[in-house]
Amino acid sequence: MKTGRIIKSISGVYRVDVKGQMYDTKPRGLFRKNKFSPIVGDVVDFEVENVNEGYIHHVHSRKNEIKRPPVSNVDHLIIVMSAVEPDFSTQLLDRFLVIAHSYHLRPRILVTKKDLASDETQQKVSQLLNVYEEMGYKTQFISMHDDIKKVFLEWGDGLAVLSGQSGVGKSTLLNQYYPELMLETQHISKSLNRGRHTTRHVELFERSHGFIADTPGFSALDYDHIQKDDIKKYFMEINEYGEHCKFRDCNHVKEPKCNVKAELEKGNIAQFRYDHYLQLFNEIANRKERY
Structure with a gap:
């Protein structure tokens, strides 16, 4: 055996x-x-x-498991976004972060294509990443010609999973690290502002002190396993400030004496984060009502 x-x-x-x-x-x-x-x-x-x-x-x-795409025993989940082509989206990033936290994973944020972005876009993306850094997330903002081995080394030992929107450069990163793989990549559709991801299955590749996984791109994010009352736990700063709300079951929507709303007014919670929380909360609440 x-x-x-x-x-x-x-x-x-x-x-x-x-x-x-x-x-x-x-x-x-x-x-x-x-x-x-x-x-x-x-x-x-x-x-x-x-x-x-x-x-x-x-x-x-299994110490953990991601349902879509199916992969287990993940040590590091790397959410890959791009500065441009497709454009950086905090809304999409927050949705990936919620999925990651729902699987009890602590994600890292990697933004690619810095070299393709204008100075103005670079500054905007850097400022937004600072917001996530302040929450406790580790972030990287890289050019596609950076030393990828150094980028990968920062993740630490174990199994690292690359996940994110199609066309952000996951396969390109792997091709730079493993030239012999020659993974297929495709250009971005101008009309859709996204790429058609060519990875059709999950596969692990050996790296220094562990493995790295290339996973199929998501065409839709799956929230079927998440209840509306759980969403607040997956927004780190909202979860933290929510501990001091008057009512323990406060969802920070219309409840009185809500500490989250008080901190939002003080500027301690980014407005775009709260907006994304409300959006997702309402989506899941409506989905449950339909069923």
Whole structure:
């Protein structure tokens, strides 16, 4: 019996890495019976059938799991945005951050294409990133010709997952780090202001002291697992100031003696963050009512 990590999954075949040695494995029928499927990132025990094939017998407990795209045991979630093409959007960023926090992950923000942005845009993006830095997020604002190895090293050891809008440069970053991969990239659609992401499955690539995952771009963010009353927990500063509201179940919308609104008036909470919170709260509240 051997133990390794699943680094790729296509058509029911799971490629497992055991200290650089690759095995193509399949799960035993027991998994299908229990309606449980291994996913990329899982640590598994498998029995070797021949030189490089085997059958998975056991999946170790996951410390965390992202549902879409499916990947487990994530150490660092890197939310990749771009300064331009597509334009930087705090609304979209906040939605990715909410998803990340809902999976109990502490995300890092990486903004690309600094070299393609005007001085005015660079200044605007930097100012917005300062707002997120003050909340406690780690941020990076990079040009596409920066030393990518240094960028990756800042993330620390373990499995790092790149996630974000299509066309922001995730595959380009990986191509710079791993030229031999030659991952396909596509130009940005001028009419849609976004790219068509060419990554169709999750795959892990080895890096110094761990792995990095390229994941398919999101065409829609999935909030089905999030309740409206939980949204406030996923906006860090709103959650913090909300501890001092008069009512414990305050959602910071129309309730009296709301500390969040008081801090908003003082300028301690960015107006755009509160607006995005309200937007998402109302979306999820309306969704639940429909069902």
